[in-house]
Amino acid sequence: MSKILIRGAKVLGGEAQDVLIDGETIEAVGTGLSAEGAEVVEAEGKVLLPxxxxxxxxxxxxxxxxxxxxxxxxxxxxxxxxxxxxxxxxxxxxxxxxxxxxxxxxxxxxxxxxxxxxxxxxxxxxxxxxxxxxxxxxxxxxxxxxxxxxxxxxxxxxxxxxxxxxxxxxxxxxxxxxxxxxxxxxxxxxxxxxxxxxxxxxxxxxxxxxxxxxxxxxxxxxxxxxxxxxxxxxxxxxxxxxxxxxxxxxxxxxxxxxxxxxxxxxxxxxxxxxxxxxxxxxxxxxxxxxxxxxxxxxxxxxxxxxxxxxxxxxxxxxxxxxxxxxxxxxxxxxxxxxxxxxxxxxxxxxxxxxxxxxxxGATGHGRPVSAGEPANLVLVDADYRGAVDPAGFASRSRNTPYEGRELPGRVTHTWLRGRATLVDGNLA
Structure with missing residues (x-):
């Protein structure tokens, strides 16, 4: 599994930091991180959560x-x-x-x-x-x-x-x-x-x-x-x-x-x-x-x-x-x-x-966004605003009470043990 560099994300909504993922694990969290050959995800302004x-x-x-x-x-x-x-x-x-x-x-x-x-x-x-x-x-x-x-x-x-x-x-x-x-x-x-x-x-x-x-x-x-x-x-x-x-x-x-x-x-x-x-x-x-x-x-x-x-x-x-x-x-x-x-x-x-x-007791989940922890992460565009359209749901059912309602925030990326399951809002 290749390395992934999440650049400039607001970790837990705080200061912008880089997060380097190597395989299934977070290798480093800090500023100015780099990794040769890593896939770079530009995350400026976005919120990174476990x-x-x-x-x-x-x-x-x-x-x-x-x-x-x-x-x-x-x-x-x-x-x-x-x-x-x-x-x-x-x-x-x-x-x-x-x-x-x-x-x-x-x-x-x-x-x-x-x-x-x-x-x-x-x-x-x-x-x-x-x-x-x-x-x-x-x-x-x-x-x-x-x-x-x-x-x-x-x-x-x-x-x-x-x-x-x-x-x-x-x-x-x-x-x-x-x-x-x-x-x-x-x-x-x-x-x-x-x-x-x-x-x-x-x-x-x-x-x-x-x-x-x-x-x-x-x-x-x-x-x-x-x-x-x-x-x-x-x-x-x-x-x-x-x-x-x-x-x-x-x-x-x-x-x-x-x-x-x-x-x-x-x-x-x-x-x-x-x-x-x-x-x-x-x-x-x-x-x-x-x-x-x-x-x-x-x-x-x-x-x-x-x-x-x-x-x-x-x-x-x-x-x-x-x-x-x-x-x-x-x-x-x-x-x-x-x-x-x-x-x-x-x-x-x-x-x-x-x-x-x-x-x-979900082992490996709910862990800090820090070096050595499993790379189970979600990246959120908190500035996004848009109406809910159930036609785009991945669920087989559409019984949402929010159809047409404008809600804030949009999940752009999800990683399960370092493997992207969602990329730019699209399932991987």
């Missing part, structure tokens, strides 16, 4: 290849600046055995666009009745450490306790989709003023908050790790903040769409805005931004949820829940967090690379 890591991606394979495949999903990831993604377990068949997680892991290796770490199901078939093969999945070639029934809540307290006890033995983590099912039967959107006016079934904030409160207490009792998926309400923020103040081992994520969009958009009845958990109020959005800034919320995760056209282009009640997010995540975070002054680029690297890699 490759992004997504702890919450739906790749759909096996079983729903009409929505996404591991190959198309990882191509979308590379387009968005990601060098590692964690693939959720709600596939067909469910990733609840060593065989299925190893299949996903191998497909990720074959794709070559980013590392794929499977997430194992907590319960068999996501049915909440019997623990899945947690130990076998951990000991498999995939080395699973994160377990989740995402899409469904582990609502049985005894089952959740057993899962927390089991993963504690090998330092694993249970990632909870916090949704009390009895409080959300028939729910179509956030419960509030807008749902009342539209006559749509409401998804109350307490359905999320009650599960989070229970699970942080269980994690404290067991002495285990719990991670809260796609936290979406101001009340949930306060519960996690309280739990952390007690020293409970809890981490939490927020999605880009919950940092930007509100339930007011549902007035259009456009199913592209239908997602679980639902878009909340402006008050919730502001609380989420502040919590991400102060560290109460640890990371940004996309919850990339691709669906084929026919599952979204229908009446609201029949439409599937979910949005694609890998290719727009960094732009949304730039708009909501960087341009508002809530986060620096260095802090973005922390929330979108360093901490998700730490939580999930």
């Amino acid at each position: 490759g992004l890591v997504d702890l919450h991606t739906h790749l759909r394979e096996p079983g729903r290849e009409d929505s996404e495949t591991v190959l198309t999903g990882t191509r979308a990831a590379a387009s968005g600046g990601f060098t590692a993604v964690f693939a959720m377990a709600n596939t067909f068949p469910v990733a609840d055995t060593a065989g299925v997680v190893e299949q996903v892991y191998r497909l990720g290796q074959e794709s070559g666009y980013c590392d794929v770490q499977p997430i194992g199901a907590v319960t068999v078939g996501l049915e909440g009745k019997k623990l899945a093969e947690l130990g076998a999945m951990h000991e498999s070639a995939a080395g699973v450490t994160v377990f989740s029934d995402d899409g469904k809540c582990v609502d049985d307290a005894v089952m959740m306790r057993r899962a927390l006890e089991y993963v504690k033995a090998f330092g694993g983590v249970v990632a909870q989709h916090a949704q009390e099912p009895r409080l959300t039967e028939g729910a179509q959107m956030n419960e509030g003023v807008v749902s009342a006016e539209l006559g749509l079934g409401g998804w109350p904030a307490v359905a999320e908050e009650s599960i989070i409160a229970r699970d942080v207490l269980l994690a404290e009792h067991v002495g285990s790790r719990v991670h809260i998926c796609h936290l979406s309400t101001a009340g949930s923020v306060e519960i996690v903040r309280w739990a952390k103040s007690r020293g409970i081992d809890v981490t939490a994520e927020v999605t880009p769409h919950h940092l930007l969009l509100t339930d007011e958009l549902v007035r259009s009845y456009n199913p592209v805005y239908k997602v679980n958990p639902p878009l909340r109020t402006e008050r919730d959005v502001m609380a989420l931004r502040e919590a991400l800034a102060d560290g109460t919320i640890d990371i940004v995760a996309t919850d990339h949820a691709p669906h084929p056209h026919e599952d979204k282009d229908c009446e609201w009640a029949a439409a599937a829940m979910g949005m694609v997010g890998l290719e727009t995540a960094l732009s949304v975070v730039q708009q909501t967090m960087v341009e508002t002054g809530l986060l620096t680029w260095a802090a973005v690297a922390d929330r979108m690379s360093v901490k998700p890699a730490e939580i999930g």
Whole structure:
């Protein structure tokens, strides 16, 4: 593999520096670097970050290849600046055995666009009745450490306790989709003023908050790790903040769409805005931004949820829940967090690379941009402005809530262990 010289990039948004890559590793970082025969990437004015890591991606394979495949999903990831993604377990068949997680892991290796770490199901078939093969999945070639029934809540307290006890033995983590099912039967959107006016079934904030409160207490009792998926309400923020103040081992994520969009958009009845958990109020959005800034919320995760056209282009009640997010995540975070002054680029690297890699145990990712580290990097043209055009997405699906919306920033290059997966905005 030849040498690559990234010239004049703002490393973590700071002073312009050169970064020399030799093979899979960063050889040097400094000013005035040169290397005979190196490929030169002129990066003046652009921001260089460690490759992004997504702890919450739906790749759909096996079983729903009409929505996404591991190959198309990882191509979308590379387009968005990601060098590692964690693939959720709600596939067909469910990733609840060593065989299925190893299949996903191998497909990720074959794709070559980013590392794929499977997430194992907590319960068999996501049915909440019997623990899945947690130990076998951990000991498999995939080395699973994160377990989740995402899409469904582990609502049985005894089952959740057993899962927390089991993963504690090998330092694993249970990632909870916090949704009390009895409080959300028939729910179509956030419960509030807008749902009342539209006559749509409401998804109350307490359905999320009650599960989070229970699970942080269980994690404290067991002495285990719990991670809260796609936290979406101001009340949930306060519960996690309280739990952390007690020293409970809890981490939490927020999605880009919950940092930007509100339930007011549902007035259009456009199913592209239908997602679980639902878009909340402006008050919730502001609380989420502040919590991400102060560290109460640890990371940004996309919850990339691709669906084929026919599952979204229908009446609201029949439409599937979910949005694609890998290719727009960094732009949304730039708009909501960087341009508002809530986060620096260095802090973005922390929330979108360093901490998700730490939580999930993504070896070689989320590392400093310094000599001797793996060359997992993303280069961003932060001055770019443009309307989102899903026709150009690498994802197999197009269910984005941002079509036609102007967003800042554009990923120009992504490197996975020194090999370019994206060059000048085009997949390599």
